[in-house]
Amino acid sequence: MANQTDKKTSNHSTPHPISANGEYSLATITFWLAFGTFVIGCSEFAAMGLLPYFAEDFGITENVAGHAISAYAIGVVVGAPLITILFSRLAQRTMLISMMVFYAVGNLLTAIAWSEWAMNVARFIAGLPHGAYFGIAMLFAADIAGKNKRAQAVSNVILGLAIANIIGVPSISGIGQLFGWRTGFFIISAFAMVTALMVWKTAPYRGPNPDAKPLTELKALKNKDVLLVLLMGAIGFGGMFSVYSYFSASYLNTTSAPEWGISATLLVYGIGVTLGNIIAGRYSEGRLLTSALAFQVLLGLSAAAYAASMGNPYLMAASLFFIGIGGGMVVPLQTRLMDVAGEAQTLAGAMNHAAFNTANALGPWLAGITLSAGYGYTSTGWVGLALAGGGVLVWTAIVLSTQATRLQTASVSE
Numbered sequence: 001m002a003n004q005t006d007k008k009t010s011n012h013s014t015p016h017p018i019s020a021n022g023e024y025s026l027a028t029i030t031f032w033l034a035f036g037t038f039v040i041g042c043s044e045f046a047a048m049g050l051l052p053y054f055a056e057d058f059g060i061t062e063n064v065a066g067h068a069i070s071a072y073a074i075g076v077v078v079g080a081p082l083i084t085i086l087f088s089r090l091a092q093r094t095m096l097i098s099m100m101v102f103y104a105v106g107n108l109l110t111a112i113a114w115s116e117w118a119m120n121v122a123r124f125i126a127g128l129p130h131g132a133y134f135g136i137a138m139l140f141a142a143d144i145a146g147k148n149k150r151a152q153a154v155s156n157v158i159l160g161l162a163i164a165n166i167i168g169v170p171s172i173s174g175i176g177q178l179f180g181w182r183t184g185f186f187i188i189s190a191f192a193m194v195t196a197l198m199v200w201k202t203a204p205y206r207g208p209n210p211d212a213k214p215l216t217e218l219k220a221l222k223n224k225d226v227l228l229v230l231l232m233g234a235i236g237f238g239g240m241f242s243v244y245s246y247f248s249a250s251y252l253n254t255t256s257a258p259e260w261g262i263s264a265t266l267l268v269y270g271i272g273v274t275l276g277n278i279i280a281g282r283y284s285e286g287r288l289l290t291s292a293l294a295f296q297v298l299l300g301l302s303a304a305a306y307a308a309s310m311g312n313p314y315l316m317a318a319s320l321f322f323i324g325i326g327g328g329m330v331v332p333l334q335t336r337l338m339d340v341a342g343e344a345q346t347l348a349g350a351m352n353h354a355a356f357n358t359a360n361a362l363g364p365w366l367a368g369i370t371l372s373a374g375y376g377y378t379s380t381g382w383v384g385l386a387l388a389g390g391g392v393l394v395w396t397a398i399v400l401s402t403q404a405t406r407l408q409t410a411s412v413s414e
Helices: 002-009 026-049 051-058 062-086 092-111 116-127 130-145 147-179 181-202 214-222 224-236 238-244 247-254 261-283 288-308 313-340 345-372 378-413
Strands: none
Touching (some): 026 051, 026 062, 026 092, 026 130, 026 147, 026 238, 026 247, 026 261, 051 116, 051 181, 051 247, 062 345, 092 116, 092 181, 130 313, 130 345, 147 181, 147 261, 147 313, 214 345, 224 238, 224 313, 224 345, 224 378, 238 378, 247 261, 261 288, 261 313, 288 313, 288 378, 313 345
16 A cells, blocks of 8 residues: 555655655654644644633634634645645645645734734634645655554654644743733744755655546545545544633633643643554554544543543643543544545545544534533533544444445455
């Protein structure tokens, strides 16, 4: 699978690319690919942590400010297939650099937004390159690693996203509290430009992909097995975002703990995300569906624990830690897509993050409805549990579909 994809996407270059002059190692290239996911993670999740501050700045309620988070997610959902299909014949390095420059612009516009609507538009623009970058970067890394180490390769790239939750998001949140929320997005924009520069400098240019077939990529959207995996991510992952998006507001309104505790709790959450990512990378290969179920169940139970612990900052932090571990579900789902996407590898990879950002829109939206209905911040955790339950139902459909396919294959072979 990986080798076939490499031929499709690398213009038949060496399977272990170093820079054109041989100076940069595979580890260096992977580092900068992961740094790109670190930047994306800082922007995506820091917006949630800074929500109370830009809501106050614009004079709007936190429920209305949550539309900026949904706008970003919608940008990802729209941009992932559109960018991947329209520019599929460009060289991968060109795509990665372009996406980071575009991301820098989107976050710069966020930093200078002058109203709620300007903020929403800026976040939509920033979300457009998110899925395409992830899809290309992870596919690139998986191709290099080879078939038996795909999950580890995907994990290495996503590790940047996990580390963002340990270092980047708490730091951006703290900076936003001290110097204003706009400062954080200026920093993120600068980091995106650094990523573009370093990918240009270290990643090999392997030429355009004349064999790319956009219509072939579209077949991914007709593949039942692909759609089920995407649906599990879109629903099951929503529980994480229903909790995380309103955590800062929940913390400020239900506890008497100091404000710096927000950054500390986000750090704890980030450690959980990193641990979940590492566990998934090491143990998911060969047991993808079992691993996905385990992470999904953990996410749902942790969301319920969060609801039950509302008002206790220590128990809320512990619950967020395990919710973060549950985020490791992205690795087995991404790898599963590589197994079932056939020739539509790039689009399937990008659409996986579109699915997770559908969850990013769905979770806060549903939680916002319960808050508006007067059910209180506890309801954000119960929404998370319900969405995780939906993810388990989709997982059941995936298993049944897989078994049916095996039986059909066995019957034909006989």
